[in-house]
Amino acid sequence: MLGAEGYLRIESVRKEFDGxxxxxxxxxxxxxxxxxxxxxxxxxxxxxxxxxxxxxERPTKxxxxxxxxxxxxxxxxxxxxxxxxxxxALFPHMSVEQNVAFGLKQDGMAKADIARRxxxxxxxxxxxxxxxxxxxxxxxxxxxxxxxARSLAKSPxxxxxDEPMGALDKxxxxxxxLELVNIVERLGVTCVMVTHDQEEAMTMAHRIAVMDxxxxxxxxxxxxxxxxxxxxxxxxxxxSVNLIEGQIKDDEKDFVTIAxxxxxxxxxxxxxxxxxxxxxxxxxxxxxxxQVDKEEPAQPHNKVRGTIEDIAYFGSHSVFxxxxxxxxxxxxxxxxxxxxxxxxxxxxxxxWLSWGDQAGVVLTS
Ligand code: ATP
Numbered sequence: 001m002l003g004a005e006g007y008l009r010i011e012s013v014r015k016e017f018d019g020x021x022x023x024x025x026x027x028x029x030x031x032x033x034x035x036x037x038x039x040x041x042x043x044x045x046x047x048x049x050x051x052x053x054x055x056x057e058r059p060t061k062x063x064x065x066x067x068x069x070x071x072x073x074x075x076x077x078x079x080x081x082x083x084x085x086x087x088x089a090l091f092p093h094m095s096v097e098q099n100v101a102f103g104l105k106q107d108g109m110a111k112a113d114i115a116r117r118x119x120x121x122x123x124x125x126x127x128x129x130x131x132x133x134x135x136x137x138x139x140x141x142x143x144x145x146x147x148x149a150r151s152l153a154k155s156p157x158x159x160x161x162d163e164p165m166g167a168l169d170k171x172x173x174x175x176x177x178l179e180l181v182n183i184v185e186r187l188g189v190t191c192v193m194v195t196h197d198q199e200e201a202m203t204m205a206h207r208i209a210v211m212d213x214x215x216x217x218x219x220x221x222x223x224x225x226x227x228x229x230x231x232x233x234x235x236x237x238x239x240s241v242n243l244i245e246g247q248i249k250d251d252e253k254d255f256v257t258i259a260x261x262x263x264x265x266x267x268x269x270x271x272x273x274x275x276x277x278x279x280x281x282x283x284x285x286x287x288x289x290x291q292v293d294k295e296e297p298a299q300p301h302n303k304v305r306g307t308i309e310d311i312a313y314f315g316s317h318s319v320f321x322x323x324x325x326x327x328x329x330x331x332x333x334x335x336x337x338x339x340x341x342x343x344x345x346x347x348x349x350x351x352w353l354s355w356g357d358q359a360g361v362v363l364t365s
Contacts, residue, residue, distance in 0.1 A: 002206065003032025006065075007190055008053075008158060013062030015048050022048040023059070024214035030207075032067075035184060035191045037201035040211035041237075046194045047162065049211075053192060054083045054160055067157055082156040084147050086166040090135040097122065097131040100150045107154065121149040124183060141172050148180060152187060159184065161193035165200060177204050198238050202226070210234050226286075231365045235284040240319075242290070242330045243363075244283040248275040256362055258283060262328035268301045270357035275364065282363045289359035290332035292320055292345065293352045303354035306330065308347055320345070322353055 008030040015023040023045045030036045038046040051057040053064060055076035064072050071079050082103075090099050097118050104114045122128045125145035135143055144164070151159055164180065165173040181204050184191050195201050201208045202222040210217045210225065210233070218225060218234045229235035232243060246260030246267065258267040258281060267283055275281060297303050306322035309329070313336075320332045332353055345351065 002034050003188070005029060005031055007032035007034075007067060008192070009063070009065040010049075010053075011063040011065065013049065013052060013059045013064065015045075015052060015057060016060045021214050023052070025062075026214075026216055028209060028216070028219065030190065030192065032190055033185070033188045034206050035181060035193065035204060037205035037208045038192065038194045038211055039196070039198060039201040039208050039237075041196055044211040045214040046196075046211050050083075050160055050162060050192065050194045053158070054081060055079050080157040081160060082151040082154060082158075083160040083162065084151040084164060086163040090143060090147060090150070092135050095132050095134055096127060096138070096146050099135070099146055100153050102150065103154050117153055121153050122146075124152070124187075125149045140168050141176055144168065144176060145179075148183065152183075152189065157190065159189045159191045161191060163195055163197075164193060165195075165197075173200070174203070180204070202238075210237060212237075228361055229284055229363065232282060232284070232363055235361070235363060240287055240331060242283075242285040242287065244285060244328070244330075244360075246281060246283065248277055248279045248281055248362075250277065251275055255357070256281075258362070262324050262326050263304050264325075265301050265303055267360070268357050269360050269362050275362070279364065283360040284363055285330075285355060285360040287319060287331040288317075288333040289355050290330065291354050292322070292332050292334060293354065294344065294349070296352050297354040299354060302357065302359070303352055304330075305350065305352055308345055308349045308351055310347065311345065320351075322351060 006029045010026055010028040013023055013026045026049060038049060040046050048057060052059050055074060059072060063070055100118045100121050101114050104117055122131055125148055127142060127145050130138060130142060165176055168176060177200060207219060207221055208225055209219045212233055218230045225234060226238055235241045244260050244262055246258040248256060249259045249266060250257040254270060256269045256275060260267060269283060304324055306324045308320055309323045310321040312319045317333045317335050320334060322330050322332060330353060
């Protein structure tokens with residue numbers, strides 16, 4: 001269960017380096033217990049924003065309020081915040097238990113209390129039996145568990161994760177993603193993570209902020225971001241998408257009608273924007289929303305004819321690359337469990353692509 005709204009408030013935060021704007025007027029409100037991802041390509045400003053939260057950078061402008069306290073003026077060590085780095089930053093000469101105890105010792109906690117807390121934290125990350133080992137005697141996944149135990153030992157109000165799975169291979173990464181979420185949720189810790197990996201953000205975070213050039217382009221739950229992208233940038237950044245460019249022909253009560261040079265028929269969209277006639281828009285259509293058929297579908301709109309240029313096999317599904325007569329290429333996915341269906345098709349086949357009225361989202365920017 002997520003707690004109070006506005007537990008962490010980032011208000012109009014801006015960070016400039018010698019006149020270069022790395023973070024541009026970012027405002028976010030994060031709930032207690034929420035796992036929140038800052039997602040974006042290299043250089044978008046996500047690490048700078050995280051470093052402002054940690055106290056390693058001071059914002060040029062703006063406020064950061066954590067649990068009612070403005071923390072902008074506080075040095076990192078006075079903030080009730082812990083940061084787990086991609087490299088884990090474990091002390092190599094210290095054992096696992098000494099690593100976890102380090103922060104507690106510095107705070108002057110009593111010896112017996114430290115021992116109890118370290119045991120509790122190592123049990124939480126299932127590393128109890130490795131307490132005496134040194135970091136170099138551990139696998140990457142085990143080192144990460146120790147780093148997590150160390151970050152959580154002081155019960156921070158906010159846990160910051162910098163590309164938390166960056167050093168792990170793909171299989172271990174997906175296992176650790178679920179484990180980390182499980183532990184963080186069990187403790188109810190509020191967590192802000194930075195990642196460039198959309199799958200990581202989608203599987204771990206309750207909500208995601210998509211960043212680009214210092215700006216937040218969209219904030220939403222993983223399915224909101226995927227199903228209802230607000231702009232071309234988000235639509236293209238998350239997953240694969242067909243963007244069909246056109247103009248609004250009619251904006252009726254239940255439908256927006258789009259005329260597109262790529263299409264023989266008008267496109268109807270049952271939700272999305274209200275717009276004016278002639279307004280340039282793009283229809284964002286995910287490949288799995290498109291049906292591939294040999295025969296012309298009976299529906300009067302939302303269909304187009306094309307030629308299969310390529311079929312890429314991905315195990316669970318195949319991606320059809322279909323060229324339309326005007327030259328536009330659309331991608332359509334077909335689930336391979338219906339193998340008999342995808343095997344009906346081959347290169348150069350003429351096919352019909354069709355989709356439902358609710359399948360696409362109209363984008364104006
Ligand atoms: P990456 O995933 O590569 O770490 P990022 O999205 O986290 O990228 P930032 O590290 O926040 O991006 O950097 C954002 C921009 O700010 C970049 O153009 C970077 O060059 C610039 N920048 C970051 N730190 C400094 C600094 N100390 N001095 C000058 N420019 C900086």
